[in-house]
Amino acid sequence: MSMDRRRFLKIAGVSTVLGLGGASVMNGLSRRGLEASQATVTPDPKGLTAKRWGFAIDVNKLGSPADYQKCIDACHNIHNVPSIENPKHEVKWIWNETYEHSFPGTEHEYMNHEFKEKNFLLLCNHCAQPACVRVCPTQATFKRKDGVVMQDMHRCIGCRFCMAACPFGARSFNYRDPRGKDANGKPFIKVENKTFPTRMIGVVEKCTMCYERLAIGQQPACAEASNGAIVFGDLEDPNSEVRKIINSKYTIRRKPELGTQPSIYYVIGGSEHA
Amino acid sequence: MLEKALTGSKRYWTWVIMLLGIIGVGFIAYMYQLQEGLGITGLSRDVSWGFYIAQFTFLVGVAASAVMLVIPYYLHNYKKFGKIVILGEFLAISAVTMCMLFILVDMGQPMRVMNVVLHPTPNSVMFWDAVVLNGYLFINLIVGWTTLGAERKSLPPPNWVKPLIYLSIPWAVSIHTVTAFLYAGLPGRHLWLTAIMAARFLASAFAAGPALLILLVMFVRKTSKFDAGTEAIQSLAKIVTYAMITNVFFFLLEVFTAMYSNIPGHMHPIKYLFVGLDGHTNLVPFMWTATVLAFLGIGLLVNPATRKNESILPFALIAVFISAWIDKGMGLVVGGFIPNPFEKVTEYSPTIPELAITLGVYAVGFLVLTVLYKVAIGVKEDNAYDTGHH
Numbered sequence: 073m074s075m076d077r078r079r080f081l082k083i084a085g086v087s088t089v090l091g092l093g094g095a096s097v098m099n100g101l102s103r104r105g106l107e108a109s110q111a112t113v114t115p116d117p118k119g120l121t122a123k124r125w126g127f128a129i130d131v132n133k134l135g136s137p138a139d140y141q142k143c144i145d146a147c148h149n150i151h152n153v154p155s156i157e158n159p160k161h162e163v164k165w166i167w168n169e170t171y172e173h174s175f176p177g178t179e180h181e182y183m184n185h186e187f188k189e190k191n192f193l194l195l196c197n198h199c200a201q202p203a204c205v206r207v208c209p210t211q212a213t214f215k216r217k218d219g220v221v222m223q224d225m226h227r228c229i230g231c232r233f234c235m236a237a238c239p240f241g242a243r244s245f246n247y248r249d250p251r252g253k254d255a256n257g258k259p260f261i262k263v264e265n266k267t268f269p270t271r272m273i274g275v276v277e278k279c280t281m282c283y284e285r286l287a288i289g290q291q292p293a294c295a296e297a298s299n300g301a302i303v304f305g306d307l308e309d310p311n312s313e314v315r316k317i318i319n320s321k322y323t324i325r326r327k328p329e330l331g332t333q334p335s336i337y338y339v340i341g342g343s344e345h346a
Numbered sequence: 347m348l349e350k351a352l353t354g355s356k357r358y359w360t361w362v363i364m365l366l367g368i369i370g371v372g373f374i375a376y377m378y379q380l381q382e383g384l385g386i387t388g389l390s391r392d393v394s395w396g397f398y399i400a401q402f403t404f405l406v407g408v409a410a411s412a413v414m415l416v417i418p419y420y421l422h423n424y425k426k427f428g429k430i431v432i433l434g435e436f437l438a439i440s441a442v443t444m445c446m447l448f449i450l451v452d453m454g455q456p457m458r459v460m461n462v463v464l465h466p467t468p469n470s471v472m473f474w475d476a477v478v479l480n481g482y483l484f485i486n487l488i489v490g491w492t493t494l495g496a497e498r499k500s501l502p503p504p505n506w507v508k509p510l511i512y513l514s515i516p517w518a519v520s521i522h523t524v525t526a527f528l529y530a531g532l533p534g535r536h537l538w539l540t541a542i543m544a545a546r547f548l549a550s551a552f553a554a555g556p557a558l559l560i561l562l563v564m565f566v567r568k569t570s571k572f573d574a575g576t577e578a579i580q581s582l583a584k585i586v587t588y589a590m591i592t593n594v595f596f597f598l599l600e601v602f603t604a605m606y607s608n609i610p611g612h613m614h615p616i617k618y619l620f621v622g623l624d625g626h627t628n629l630v631p632f633m634w635t636a637t638v639l640a641f642l643g644i645g646l647l648v649n650p651a652t653r654k655n656e657s658i659l660p661f662a663l664i665a666v667f668i669s670a671w672i673d674k675g676m677g678l679v680v681g682g683f684i685p686n687p688f689e690k691v692t693e694y695s696p697t698i699p700e701l702a703i704t705l706g707v708y709a710v711g712f713l714v715l716t717v718l719y720k721v722a723i724g725v726k727e728d729n730a731y732d733t734g735h736h
Contacts, residue, residue: 230454
């Protein structure tokens with residue numbers, strides 16, 4: 073993410089020639105600078121690595137609404153996700169949704185009401201074949217070697233092609249200035265986490281699998297707050313905990329027929345560890 | 347040649363000033379959007395493209411339709427189109443200009459637009475759309491300006507421009523095909539996930555574009571000494587007729603596949619458009635208006651008596667144009683987002699600033715069109731005067 077002098081001059085020069093306004097370029101660069109200060113040039117030896125990161129989410133272990141909220145708050149607080157009440161302009165990285173809306177087309181008229189209404193935690197699926205990455209015209213969204221589908225909010229032009237492409241509704245657009253305030257004068261970001269960048273208006277954002285935490289050896293925030301309901305690990309490693317769960321229990325993924333190959337598995341039933 | 351646009355009647359200048367006024371209002375609305383963000387539009391997390399992108403999609407069709415004059419004239423030597431082929435090319439220039447502006451006003455971070463060039467991404471259909479639209483604009487600018495310049499000197503167009511004219515034919519097809527691919531390649535958007543999308547786009551384009559062109563030609567005939575000729579108008583009207591029939595036929599194919607297969611995901615958006623879904627019916631009256639106008643237009647155009655009657659023909663063409671505009675400019679884009687990936691319905695309707703910006707962009711397009719047509723018709727009037735036929 074860091075930028076050398078040559079590249080800085082190139083971009084600033086091209087932008088000036090094209091009359092795109094030096095000020096906005098400088099803003100863009102200073103935000104990048106913030107991110108660059110987090111990513112170290114030599115990887116932290118404590119950093120977590122994998123061939124393909126994935127989650128197994130056991131919704132049966134998330135009993136009460138408070139359990140869900142803990143995971144959601146953990147994520148949204150550290151990532152400065154603005155809380156915008158208007159559902160049309162809402163920004164969310166992780167949220168809950170009933171079974172029938174999480175897995176549309178699989179509900180049926182005889183399904184017991186309790187299951188139909190059961191809450192599932194939804195977030196970006198970090199698909200192995202992500203449609204959003206395929207359509208992005210600037211590579212602002214891209215797939216890392218370890219499976220994380222990233223979003224560079226500083227490169228995003230806000231065309232929202234990725235939102236049309238994502239079949240999981242995992243992407244949010246900043247229709248309002250996330251650093252701004254609501255009609256009552258309350259800031260959208262209640263308490264800003266200074267170690268993670270806030271976003272500007274007009275860009276798309278989403279869950280980035282806590283890449284900044286993985287880099288320093290920490291689990292994703294939702295998994296850490298889930299009390300064992302969300303297990304995070306390497307799907308390619310047969311001995312990882314996440315693989316053991318997938319091997320021993322019945323799991324489902326959202327819309328597998330679309331071929332995007334989600335990396336999030338929802339545990340429905342089966343015995344404890346095999 | 348451009349100096350011809352600098353002299354004109356009082357009506358010409360009134361029209362130009364009116365357009366500038368609308369552009370001004372649109373520009374102020376756009377400044378407001380730039381300041382406040384796209385939250386001032388009716389767009390949402392669920393319906394993330396709306397009026398802007400729909401107008402873009404529709405106008406790509408209008409731009410592509412110039413090929414309906416270029417093919418008969420340059421490939422089949424159909425002389426009757428010789429006088430108006432330039433009007434088709436200039437309409438294309440105006441339409442592509444509007445397309446680009448609609449993309450720009452839809453962007454969340456328009457000052458980053460050059461990122462598409464700085465980070466070219468061949469796997470993105472949007473990258474290719476930018477390439478083909480820019481290419482089409484330049485081809486038509488060069489071809490249109492050069493052939494008109496030659497015409498002014500009563501010379502045939504230079505030879506070097508011929509390959510560009512032939513290139514413009516597949517290129518016109520490409521702009522609408524690539525635009526269809528923006529939609530048709532997305533998983534999980536059932537209304538758009540159809541192999542016939544590009545074909546439908548072209549059929550609708552070849553109906554709506556020439557319909558608009560005939561109306562313009564009839565207007566030009568009334569207000570200047572330039573007459574395209576009845577035969578050219580009638581030939582173009584037949585093109586509109588069969589393109590519109592094909593367009594409706596393709597649409598019915600979509601309806602059959604979705605409804606007879608009985609697959610819920612495929613039926614939902616079509617139900618939303620025509621009968622409403624879960625009590626949400628915003629677009630229903632518009633879609634039925636489009637349906638009635640489509641059949642009315644086809645009825646009047648297929649029947650030679652009404653098609654040849656030049657006081658009825660404009661109404662038939664307006665019916666076809668509005669029908670195609672509702673289908674593409676409203677139903678197609680919004681319908682693709684409903685229901686959302688959770689099978690819930692969030693409806694969309696444009697806001698006042700959004701409509702002001704849209705009108706502003708249309709006014710820019712009409713201003714470009716007015717200036718280009720003024721030049722073209724000026725040249726043609728001069729030539730008619732010089733050679734003595736009026």
